[in-house]
Structures are given as C-alpha cells and as structure tokens.
Amino acid sequence: MEAIRTIIVDDEARIRRGIGRLLSTCEGNWEVVAVLSSGLEALEYMDQSHGDIDLLITDIRMPDMDGLTLVKEAKRRYTFYPVMISGYNDFEYMQTAIREGAVDYIMKPVDREQFRRRMKEISAIILQNKRNRLHLHKMERELKLTRQTQMLSYVTSAGLDMGRLGYWVEDFPKGLYVLLYISLDPVPVKSRSYTSKDWEAFDYAMENIIIEVADRMQEQYEGRMEKWCWKGGDSDYWVMLHSNGNPEATEIEQSASDLSASIRTAIALHTPFSVSVSYGNRMEDLYMLPEARQRSLSLMNYRLLYGSNRTFHDDMADWAVERMDSELAHFAHRLRAVAEQANTEEAAALSQQFFQRLSQINSPMTIQYAVQNAYIQIHSVGIEYVSGDTVPVSLEKGIQSLSRAAHLHVLKKELDTLILDVISLVRDSRQSGSLKPVEQAKAWIVAHLGSDLSIKSIADRVYMNPSYFSRTFKMQTGVTVLDYITNLRMERAKELLTDAKHKVSDVCSLVGYQDVKYFSRQFKQRYGETPSKYRERLEGAD
Known part of the structure; x- marks a missing residue:
C-alpha cells in the first residue's frame, strides 16, 4: 500500500x-x-x-x-x-x-x-x-501527446501553408530535437501476391513495431528522452526525439543512431520487408522542423546510391569514404552550396575543377559514384528550398541517365544542366518573395548578436509567423536563420580574440553563448582550431 x-x-x-x-x-x-x-x-x-x-x-x-x-x-x-x-x-x-x-x-x-x-x-x-x-494526470498527458502529434503530422505534411501555423512550438518543451524519417524499401517480388488486407496488416504491424521500439528506447533513457511517432504517407513514418540536454550534449545523436538501427532490425525480423532511416542534424529551435523534414527526405535519396536497409544522416564523410575519397565528397558539398547561393559563375568554375579531378581517376565505378553523389546533393536543393514537384527531372531518371553515360563529358553535361535548372528555380523563388523583412531581420540580428536569439524573437520583430519567416529567410539567403547567426557570431568571435584584454569566456558571452565548451566546439568546427589555439597562433605570428 x-x-x-x-x-x-x-x-x-x-x-x-x-x-x-x-x-x-x-x-x-x-x-x-x-x-x-x-x-x-x-x-x-x-x-x-x-x-x-x-x-x-x-x-x-x-x-x-x-x-x-x-x-x-x-x-x-x-x-x-x-x-x-x-x-x-x-x-x-x-x-x-x-x-x-x-x-x-x-x-x-x-x-x-x-x-x-x-x-x-x-x-x-x-x-x-x-x-x-494520477488517472487525470495520465489522461492530460495522453491528450497533450495526441495534440502535439497531430500538430507534428500537420507541420510535416506536404503542401503546407506555413503562414497559418502560428506559435505552435510553444506547446513543446525547450531543448534539442532530431527528426527521423522511416521509409519502406523497395518490396520483394513475392509481395505482388499480397492483397489490400495484407498490406493493411503489414502497415499496421510496422507502425506498431516502430512505436514499441521507440517506447523501449524512451524507457532506457529514464526520462531524459521524449519521443513522438506518427505516420506520413504510404509506408512512411516519422519519429521525433527530444532531449533536455544543453547544446554541448551528444546523447540525442547517439539515441537517434541507436533507434535507427533498432527500428531497421525489428522491421526486418518481424516482417518480410526492410526500411531505411534518414535524419539531419539536431535542432535547437523547433521552428526549424519544416527544414528538418525536407533534409530527411533529401537524405533518403541516397538509397539510390547506397542501397536499402541503411541509415542516412548528415555526416556525409562516413559514407563518402566507402566509395570515393574525401576530396570528391567535398566537391559535392561545395557544388550544393553554390547552387543554394544561385551563383552561376562559381558553379561553372567548380564543376570544371570537379571533372578535371575525375579525369585523373582510372576507376569508372568511383567516377560514377562521385557524380551521382554530387547529383543527389544538387537535386536536394530543389527539393528543400523550392518544391520537389517543380524540379525539372526526377531523381530516379537523373541517376539512370548518369548510369547510361559512356563518356565523362556526358556526365558533365547532365550535372551542369541540373545545376543551371536548380539555380534558375532558386532565383525565381527568391524573386517571388519579399526581401525587405529578411534585410530587416539581418540588421536586427547584427544589432543583438550578443543576446539570446531565437527564430520566434526575430520573426516577431519583422511581424511574420516564425515558421514562414524561417522558410522565407532560407529561400532568400540560402542559409537557415540559425546558421546565419552562427556565421556572424564566429566572425565576431575572431575579431574579439585579436584583443588580448578579452578572455575566451568573455568572448563567448559577448557573441551570445552561455556555454564556453559549446562555443569552443562551434569555433573549432568552423575554423579547425579552438579559440585558445587561434589566439596562441596569432600571438606567435606577432
């Protein structure tokens, strides 16, 4: 008792x-x-x-x-x-x-x-x-979870009018988030004999397997991790993880990796199918969820290149080393970036360098994978920042065309055509939007760089819905709001570090970070060395 x-x-x-x-x-x-x-x-x-x-x-x-x-x-x-x-x-x-x-x-x-x-x-x-x-509290929790899950399903649905979302994030806890996309792999030949009832049963089974695996993971983390599960389209599922950890914490990335592997194993064990899982980088602001959705969908396209029953995430280096060297993988990243910036001249010059490097490689398979990897990354710009329906060629057809190409110049022509088409779409998209709120937001960010900035606080300053503002900002600039803030903060940190009177902890605070370890980690990711090492190098040069 x-x-x-x-x-x-x-x-x-x-x-x-x-x-x-x-x-x-x-x-x-x-x-x-x-x-x-x-x-x-x-x-x-x-x-x-x-x-x-x-x-x-x-x-x-x-x-x-x-x-x-x-x-x-x-x-x-x-x-x-x-x-x-x-x-x-x-x-x-x-x-x-x-x-x-x-x-x-x-x-x-x-x-x-x-x-x-x-x-x-x-x-x-x-x-x-x-x-x-206790019963009432449980019912309230279940009701809140249902309401939250319905909202997540709506936010991640195709063709969403983000201008109607409002301040939907306020119903969710603060912290770190990762969005996982689970997609049924191409089905075996024997599935042709399945009836509609068979498919309904399998669909029900897979959804429940995913929920049960996610529930077990949540129990293992003993309250440190929350999860939401919902169904997307046909044979598509979503799971969102949440952690209260500080930005320096890496537990949520590990839990996403573990959950992906467990879901794939369980589906393969209990059904005649397999699934692949994709997820992007963690979110520190849930208003980034529509962008996280698009990133997860884009990453799933790597299934065409690497096969089924895989986990695809934003750490591309882990995959690139399997079939191409890091230099070729880096070219793909840069080509994607110039397409996002709609820079035609730089794209043409970079493409030329890319294929010059490919001409020095003797392995046809390595060349194919390198070009296909670049093609997928550039194609994803059209999906993420414009609309998947308006991309001029389907990804599957594009990869098939590359596979049939007999000469290097044919591969280059296919890739250059896609680059120009995507850049045209990005430019059209930016011209259709309003530039003034974005410029106003940029000015306000610069003036308040040392403050605690969030998408909502910035969007409120330009009188826009946070989700709609987030998409508009990326459409106009080619970078997310939070990436733009991080870029400015890192540049400002470099300037402040040249003044010896500022301690590293002072610089951390002045550019808007509360955690020195997290600041140092961000700085090192950007410049390859910690703030302390950067200062020591400057002092040694003097």
Missing part, C-alpha cells in the same frame, strides 16, 4: 508525541515525515518539500501562526488533507475549519477508537483521490 505522508503540528510536545504514537497503531501505511511546533514551521517545511505531503494534522491554537491560518495559507499553494485537533468545542471554529477544507475536526482529549476509525476513512479518501489524480 502506498504511504500516506503526514505532518503533525502542535505547540505541546506531549500531544505531538501522543498523536504520532496513536497514528502508528492505525490501519494503513502512515508515514510521519515531520513533527512541528508551530504553523510557521509547518508552512516552511511544506515550502521546502514542495508540498509533498498528503495529510496535515494540526492544532488550532498555536503561537506565531494558528492552525486555521496555516491551512488557509498552505491550501493556496498545495493539495493536501487537513485534520483539525482542538480542545475548544466551539461551533464557530468548526465552521471555519470546514470552510478551510478540513477533512475532520477532532476534539481533545482524543478518543482513540474514534481516531482510528476516522483515520481508516481518511486513508481510503486520500488513496482514492491519489488514484484519481
């Missing part, structure tokens, strides 16, 4: 001890957590324990603060059951006690049998109300 946490309050030590002994003889699991001599002591104890009590047994007449005042003040803050004990057989006192929510009013001297009978009744009342509160 669950313990009933009780505090006893009376200004007479003899009576306090007597009530405690009498309570220990009563039926039920009574736990006396405190025995106190005044109302002020009792209120202070309840504040320190955050109101973690079930029953308050208190005298009425006490110095400093009487029992009636104690109950009234404590009831404003916490939920518990009070029992008044007094030697005053006064109807007015009883009326007041009942009005303040007392479960009972017991007269001194206390009748032991009457006390035991009443405590048994009070025990039943308290335990039942605890069960009711």
